[in-house]
Structure formats: C-alpha cells, structure tokens
Amino acid sequence: MFRKTILGAVAFVAMAVGGSMAQAQDNPHTDQQSWSFAGVFGTYDQNQLRRGFQVYREVCSSCHGLEFIAFRNLSEPGGPRFSEDQVRALAAEFTIADETATDGRREGVPADRWPNPFPSEQIARDSNSGAFPPDLSLMAKARGIHMDFPWWIFTYFTAYQEAGADYIYNLLTRYTEAPEGVDVPVGQYYNDYFAGHLIAMAPPLSDGIVSYADESTPQTMEQYARDVSAFLQWTADPHMVDRKATGFKVILFLIVLSILMYLVKRRIWRDVH
Secondary structure, eight states, X not given: OHHHHHHHHHHHHHHHHHHHHHHHHHSOOXXXXXXXXXXXXXXXXXXXXXXXXXXXXXXXXXXXXXXXXXXXXXXXXXXXXXXXXXXXXXXXXXXXXXXTSGGGEEEOXXXXXXXXXXXXXXXXXXXXTTOOOOOOTTHHHHOOOOOOTTGGGGHHHHXXXXXXXXXXXXXXXXXXXXXXXXXXXXXXXXXXXXXXXXXXXXXXXXXXXXXXXXXXXXXXXXXXXXXXXXXXXXXXXXXHHHHHHHHHHHHHHHHHHHHHHHHHHHHHTTTOO
C-alpha cells in the first residue's frame, strides 16, 4: 500500500512537471519587476502613481477609458493623493453628458467617472481598424502571468499579487520586429509577449514621449511602462494597502487569541493527569 502511494505521488509530480514544461513552451518568459507594493508590507509609491497617471492621461486615455474610476478617487488616501483643488480643476477640463443639464452637456465635477474617449463601441472600432480598446480600470486584475511548477507554490507564502502589473509592463515593452517568415497583417503589430504575438495596438511608448516634472526620473520607455503599470494596479485594487493592514492585524489577533486559549486550557486542566 505504501509503495503504491509513493508511486502515485511520483507519477503526479512527473505529470505536473511534464505539463508545466509543455505549457512553458507556449508561454513567454516574464520579466518580473520590483514593485513598492509587493509583499505583505508593500505600499503604493505616491510619486510613481502620479507619474503613471500622467502617462495614462497623455498616452493611453485617447483610446482607453477608466470606467470604474471617478475623479475624486485620485485624491483618496493610498492613491496618487492629488489635492481636492487639483481634482476639481481636472474634472472641470472635461465635458460630461448629462440629460438633466442644458443642451445635455455640463462641466465635469469630482464625483463624475472618467469619461470614455469614444461615445460608443462601434465608433471605437471604426477608429481603431475594427479593434475595440478595452477599459483599463480593472486590467491589472484581469491579466496574470504564467509560472512553472513548482514556483507558483511560493506565491502563497510571498503574498505575490503583482501579476497584473508585471503582465502590463511586459506587454508594453516587448514590441519587436517580427521573426523571419512571420507575416504581420496591415493594422497589426508584433509583440513578443502577447498571446499569438499579433496585436492591434501600436507601440504606445517610446523614450521621451512624456515629460516628467522631476528631471531626475528617467524618461524612458521602461520607466513609463513601470509607472503606468503601477497606476493601473492601483485603479484595479485601490484598497490593497488597507486590506494588507487589516489582514496583518487579524493575524496578530489570532496569534494572541491562540496563546490565550492555550493558557486557559492549561489552567482548566492543570489538575488532570
């Protein structure tokens, strides 16, 4: 019986490793980045979130919306933390469709959600050669990366939850020339990381495309990609830091409770042998 159990375990591991190797051939390597919000005690870098928002606004917002983000979210604790005056001024730059307003349009206010760049999906497709630019507010939660067995097991111990940000970073930085023999149709581009490698989005980033106020920050494609990836991680999980803090407090409480329960048990049963 013991021998059968051992053989079964060995067979399971062999199949897992074999399956992992087969999948690895179909999944490109992911360059995992060092994020400030990684780990149990990680937090968002406010300056990076502000830079990421700038990249999104100047580059990405012309095609991609942020359906689940309101202007006022940009001033909340844990995020870019713009001032209320800055948020109010930002919202006022946009015209919002409102049936109750005169002529059906009004000036934006902090409570409004970020406006979609296209009034309808069909117009969006017509403007992008038939492709529909996805909303980015939850993109970091909708995407992940491939990890070979047994490395993904360690993510349970390291609290790894940056897969979405790593995916976005790799996608933005892995545009390359198509290999010899690969035909790239008109309106598509070759991306070494994207599934199938053909993507309708043109390379959005290049060195110097966005001017940061802090000149000491590199104005390179890689830096832009890291910053906007961190920002999109925040839009998808704006309360991550609070959740980590709450989880840590709960764990401490459970540890203290376990010690107290053990001491109570020892006291109640101290005279029983």
